[in-house]
Amino acid sequence: xxxxxxxxxxxxxxxxxxxxxxxxxxxxRTEIVEYPSxxxxxxxxxxxxxxxxxHAAILVIHGDAGLNEWVREQARKFAAQGYVALAVDLYRGxxxxxxxxxxxxxxxxxxxxxxxxxxxxxxxxxxxxxxxxARIGVIGRQLGGWFALQLAIHEPRLAACAVSxxxxxxxxxxxxxxxxxxxxNFGADQRGISANQIEAFKGALHTQGVQADVKVYPGxxxxxxxxxxxxxxxxxxxxxxxxxxxxxxxxxxxx
Numbered sequence: 001x002x003x004x005x006x007x008x009x010x011x012x013x014x015x016x017x018x019x020x021x022x023x024x025x026x027x028x029r030t031e032i033v034e035y036p037s038x039x040x041x042x043x044x045x046x047x048x049x050x051x052x053x054x055h056a057a058i059l060v061i062h063g064d065a066g067l068n069e070w071v072r073e074q075a076r077k078f079a080a081q082g083y084v085a086l087a088v089d090l091y092r093g094x095x096x097x098x099x100x101x102x103x104x105x106x107x108x109x110x111x112x113x114x115x116x117x118x119x120x121x122x123x124x125x126x127x128x129x130x131x132x133x134a135r136i137g138v139i140g141r142q143l144g145g146w147f148a149l150q151l152a153i154h155e156p157r158l159a160a161c162a163v164s165x166x167x168x169x170x171x172x173x174x175x176x177x178x179x180x181x182x183x184x185n186f187g188a189d190q191r192g193i194s195a196n197q198i199e200a201f202k203g204a205l206h207t208q209g210v211q212a213d214v215k216v217y218p219g220x221x222x223x224x225x226x227x228x229x230x231x232x233x234x235x236x237x238x239x240x241x242x243x244x245x246x247x248x249x250x251x252x253x254x255x
Contacts, residue, residue, distance in 0.1 A: 029048065030045065030072070030076065030079075031046050032046070033046045033124070035120055035121070035123075035124035037113075037116050037117045037119075037121075038116055038120075042088075042092070042117055042120065042121075043093075044088050044121055044124070045067060045072050045075055045086070046075075046086050046087075047076045047078065047084075047085040047086075048079060048084045048085075048130060049080070049081075049084065050079070053130070054130055055082060055083060055130060055131060055132060055135075055255060056082075056084070056131075056132055056135035056137070056249070056253035056255055057083060057084040057085070057086065057128075057131045058078045058083045058085050058086075058136075058138065058253075059086055059118070059125060059136065059137070059138040059148075059151075060078070060085055060086065060087040060138075060139055060140075060144075061087075061088055061118060061138065061139070061141075061145075062087065062089070062090065062140075062141070063102075063141040063142030063143060063144050063145075063165070063226075064096065064102040064103065064106040064143055065095065065105075066089070066090075066095040066096055066105060067088070067089040067090075067091065067095065068095050068096075070228050071087050072087060074139075075087040078249075081250075082255035083253070084125065084130055084131050086121055086124070088117055090109060090114045090118075090147070091105055106143050109143065114143075115147060115151070118147050118148075118150070118151050119151065119154065122136065122151060122155055126157070133157070134157070134159065135159055135253045135254060136157070136158060136159060136253075137159055137180070137253050138152070138160070138161050139161075139249075140164075140166060141164040141223070141225070142165045142167075142223065143166075144166075145164055145165060145166020145167070146163075146166050146167045148163050149163060149166060149168075149169065152178045152179075152182070153174040153177050154177075156179045157179075158179065158180040159180055159252055159253055160180050160181045160248065160252040160253055161178075161180045161183070162182075162185075162245050162248055162249070163183070163184050164185040164186065164225060165186065165187065165193070165222045165224075166193075167192065168193060168197050168201045169201070172200075172204035172207075172208070175208045175210060176208045176209075178208070178210045181252045182210055182212040182213070182214075183212070183213050183214075183244065183248040184198075184202075184212065184213070185214075185215055185217070185225075185241040185244060185245075186214070186216045186217070187216070187219075187220030187222060187224045187234075187237070188217060188218045188219065188220060189219065189220060189221040190220070190221045190222035190224075191221070191222060192222075195216065198214065201214070202214050213248070215241075215244065217237040217240075217241070219234065219237070220234045224237050225237075225238040225241055226238075
C-alpha cells in the first residue's frame with residue numbers, strides 16, 4: 001500500500017474535496033433537444049439533473065414573452081433540485097423584446113398547435129430513460145399557465161400542475177377530467193383576472209373533487225415573479241411563490 005507523507009496526504013485530501021465541491025456546484029448540463037409534434041419537429045431546452053437513475057420531470061411552459069433566459073433559468077433551477085426539466089418553445093424560436101411584442105406573439109399563437117406541442121413535450125419526457133413517467137408535472141406562467149391547465153385536462157397521466165398569472169377557463173366542464181394536483185399563484189392586481197374569477201375557479205375545482213391550493217398575493221400584478229421585469233417584480237411574493245412551487249412538486253412528484 002502506498003503511504004503518503006502527512007503534508008502530501010493533506011494536499012491530496014484538499015484537492016479531492018475541492019474537486020468534489022466543484023462538481024457539486026457545477027450548473028446542470030443543458031442542451032437543445034428535438035421531438036416530433038404532429039408532422040413537425042420542434043425544439044425544447046432540456047436541463048437534466050446530471051445524476052444516474054430515473055427522476056421525476058417538470059415541463060416548463062413559458063409566458064407571453066417566449067422562451068427567454070429567465071425561463072431557461074427556471075429549468076436549470078428545477079434540474080438543480082433533482083428534476084429532469086424541459087422548457088418548451090411554443091413560438092418556434094421567437095422571443096419578445098418588450099411587452100407590446102409579447103402581447104402580439106401571445107395573440108398570434110394558434111391554440112391547437114400550442115396544445116399539440118405541449119402534449120408532444122409530455123410524450124417526449126415520458127419516453128426518456130432517465131424519467132419516471134408516472135412522476136411528471138408541469139408549470140406555466142401567463143399563457144403557459146393556460147396551456148398547463150389544458151394539459152392537465154387532456155392528459156390523465158400528469159401528476160401535478162402549477163400555474164401563475166394564468167388565464168382561467170370560464171367553462172368548467174373539462175375540470176372533471178383533471179387527475180393532477182393543482183397549485184395556483186396569482187397577483188391580486190393582475191389585469192384580466194379578477195378575484196371573482198379566481199374564487200369561481202377554486203370553487204369549480206373543489207366541486208369536481210380536484211385537489212387545489214390557490215394563493216393570491218396582494219400588491220402583485222402579472223409577471224410578479226420575473227426579476228427581469230423590474231417594474232412588476234415583487235421580491236417577497238416571488239420568493240414565497242417559488243417556495244410553494246418547490247414544496248408542491250416535492251410533495252406530489254418526489255425526485
